[in-house]
Amino acid sequence: MKKFLLIFAVLTFALSSVFAATGTLHLIFTNGQIVEESGLNYYEFDVQAWLSEGTEVLGAGMVYVEYPVDIFGDLAITNNIVTVTKTGILAGTFPEITIELYDIFKNDTYTDCYAITFDSPFMGNPDLKDYFSNVSIDPLQPSDLLKIRMLISGVGYGNVLFPSYIPGIDNVYYTFEIENFDGGLDVSEAIEVVYEDTTTNDTTIVDPPLEPVGSIEYKSLVAAWKKNTIEIKWSTKNEVDIEGFIVKRSINGGEAEEIASYLTDPSLLSQANINVMKYAYLDYDVMASNSYSYTIEAIDIVGYAFPYGPVDVITDFVVLESYPNPFNPSFVVPFELFSLQNVDIKLYDMSGRVVRNIATGTYGAGHYEYRVDCDDLSSGVYILRSVINENPTSQKMLLVK
Numbered sequence: 302m303k304k305f306l307l308i309f310a311v312l313t314f315a316l317s318s319v320f321a322a323t324g325t326l327h328l329i330f331t332n333g334q335i336v337e338e339s340g341l342n343y344y345e346f347d348v349q350a351w352l353s354e355g356t357e358v359l360g361a362g363m364v365y366v367e368y369p370v371d372i373f374g375d376l377a378i379t380n381n382i383v384t385v386t387k388t389g390i391l392a393g394t395f396p397e398i399t400i401e402l403y404d405i406f407k408n409d410t411y412t413d414c415y416a417i418t419f420d421s422p423f424m425g426n427p428d429l430k431d432y433f434s435n436v437s438i439d440p441l442q443p444s445d446l447l448k449i450r451m452l453i454s455g456v457g458y459g460n461v462l463f464p465s466y467i468p469g470i471d472n473v474y475y476t477f478e479i480e481n482f483d484g485g486l487d488v489s490e491a492i493e494v495v496y497e498d499t500t501t502n503d504t505t506i507v508d509p510p511l512e513p514v515g516s517i518e519y520k521s522l523v524a525a526w527k528k529n530t531i532e533i534k535w536s537t538k539n540e541v542d543i544e545g546f547i548v549k550r551s552i553n554g555g556e557a558e559e560i561a562s563y564l565t566d567p568s569l570l571s572q573a574n575i576n577v578m579k580y581a582y583l584d585y586d587v588m589a590s591n592s593y594s595y596t597i598e599a600i601d602i603v604g605y606a607f608p609y610g611p612v613d614v615i616t617d618f619v620v621l622e623s624y625p626n627p628f629n630p631s632f633v634v635p636f637e638l639f640s641l642q643n644v645d646i647k648l649y650d651m652s653g654r655v656v657r658n659i660a661t662g663t664y665g666a667g668h669y670e671y672r673v674d675c676d677d678l679s680s681g682v683y684i685l686r687s688v689i690n691e692n693p694t695s696q697k698m699l700l701v702k
Contacts, residue, residue, distance in 0.1 A: 321481055322476045322478070322480040322481065324352045324354035324355040325353040325482060326352055327350060327353065327443070327487045327489075328364070328463060328486060328487065328488050329348070329349040329490040330346055330491045330493040331349060332583075333461070333495065333568060341453075343453060344461075345448060345450040346449055347445060347446075347448055347449075348448075348449065349389075350436055350443055350444055350446055351443040352436045352437070352438050353438070353484060354438075357436055357476045358434070358476060359433075359477070360424035361474070362473060362474040363417070364416070364417045365410065365414060365415070365417075365463050365464055366417070366462075366463070367411075368459070369458070369461075372456070373451050373454060375412035382452035382454070383407060383450070385407060385447055386447065387401075387405065388447060389445025390433070390434040390435075390436065390445065390446065391446050393432075396680075396701045400422070404421075414464055424477055425477070431681075431682040432682070434697060441523070441532055457495075460493065460495060460572070461492070462491060462493070463491035471486050472485075493568070494570050513601055513605035514602055515599075515602060515605065516540075516541045517537055517539065517540050517543055519535065519537055519597075519599075522597060523535075523612060524593070525614060529585075529621075530583045530587060531583070531587050531595075531614055532581060532584075533582045533595050533597070535580050536577060536578060536579045538576070538577055541573070542601050543602075544570070544571060545569045545571050547597070547606070548569070548584075549596045549598065551593070551596075553592055557594070557596055561582055568581075569582065589639060593614045595610060595611060596609065618637060618692075620636050620687050620689065621635040621637070623696055628675070628700060630675050630700070630702070631674045632672070632673055632675075633670055634646060634670070635670045636669055636687065638665065641666070643689070643691070644662060644663070646659040646671070646685070647661075648673060648685050648686075650683055651683070657675070659671050659685075680701055682698070684698070685697075685698050
């Protein structure tokens with residue numbers, strides 16, 4: 302605890318004289334799952350973030366994790382049950398001197414809470430900012446930050462979450478320019494279900510009564526493509542006696558069928574212990590040439606279903622990530638079209654000059670891959686800009702020779 306207070310005080314002092322950057326930073330805990338390795342059970346989840354306004358590179362931040370002690374024990378860091386891997390915009394090295402772009406250290410704050418702090422040794426140096434990636438501004442495609450794994454030592458049920466009682470919660474994230482965010486930090490989605498049950502019981506299924514026992518108020522339901530998957534997100538209020546949710550899907554106007562259930566997926570269990578509940582499900586079994594429609598059903602304690610939806614997802618094209626990145630001396634630009642589309646893909650240097658015309662014109666439905674040779678270009682950061690059907694996307698590409 303003393304070590305945490307000292308580290309937090311140093312970080313706060315170093316960053317006390319700052320200006321505010323525009324926007325609210327939204328932190329997300331997601332993709333929680335139990336994995337088995339070498340006869341041991343681990344719980345792992347991802348930490349993601351997106352920015353509601355502006356374009357920023359993270360310079361430093363702290364992720365707090367409160368956890369159920371009956372599943373993991375206490376003093377998780379001290380007892381060496383936590384491993385952390387940098388992912389997404391925190392991963393990688395400075396290419397010319399091969400040192401990590403971000404440093405990480407971990408420490409316990411309470412017996413049921415620990416902190417993970419990351420910072421960049423190049424924070425505040427504008428000449429090196431191009432080697433870092435901006436925080437996503439798309440709530441359906443947030444930036445990956447960390448993968449956290451914890452050793453399971455007991456059987457129980459609960460959540461990992463960013464605790465609301467942390468002091469100065471709106472001032473624990475800073476930009477590359479050492480600015481905090483004027484909208485503060487939103488941790489309403491920084492919660493993920495943990496469920497470990499080693500027992501096996503027979504289940505008797507009975508018809509629900511004519512009248513429901515529980516109740517629920519839906520707030521929102523959205524579904525959109527996320528790379529090669531479809532992400533369905535919904536939020537609720539005032540869940541009373543709700544066990545969990547079922548996700549149903551219709552393909553090309555067909556009959557809706559169940560694809561996920563709280564009975565087998567712990568992330569779909571009710572989170573009724575907080576004011577506004579937010580849920581998400583990733584559908585991997587999809588093809589971009591199809592149209593999809595999704596319905597959510599909340600199931601109360603006697604099995605009564607409260608449906609919500611449907612919401613439709615239709616697409617004409619998918620822009621895939623170009624690879625490898627970093628590259629030397631070439632990379633591949635893949636994309637898929639499902640109808641006739643106007644395409645314009647170019648590579649720019651940091652001055653805005655076009656250095657490669659990759660694809661221009663009208664293209665029919667199909668999968669395309671273009672290999673781009675940059676042997677004559679110098680090392681550095683380039684911008685790959687794709688405009689399909691007047692919808693622009695961009696990707697930073699790093700050439701390292």
